[in-house]
Amino acid sequence: MKRTLKMGKGNWKYLLGFNLIVVLLGTVTILEGAHHLTSEARIISITGNDQMKFDITEIEVKAGEKIKIILKNIGKIPKMGMAHNFVLLNSSVDAKNFSMAAIMARENEYIPIDREKEIIAYTGMAGPDETVTVEFTVPEIPGKYEYICTFPGHYLAGMKGILIIIK
């Protein structure tokens, strides 16, 4: 994943916090990995297109199931103007509000770092013919969790879906 961080006066604190999050996420991943050594992640393949739609808008999973999302951008429009990601939000998060906040996070592939606790899992941005993936364990709490693409305007255009967690 390519990241560009411009270092300004106030950015050191931000960068430090970001590094801490990366270290914490790394630790969690290692612990998760040890816990699920015997179970392979179930692969769920999704496409995104130039019409700003996911082909799959409903995914049913078991509580605590390990899954791997593979998102392919099957469009043709250059990445600057059209790219897609998969961002799974916590069940209580207002997705529309979140997508608005994400617009400001262009330098971080439209993932607002200050709202990272509202995110369960996310991929990088996929340009045309690119594929991005994320592997994670879904929450233990059954319910409906919304996933969206945070490229500006895509949520409002309908680029979203529901992950349903069942017992």
Ligand SMILES: [Cu+2]
């Ligand atoms: Cu998109």
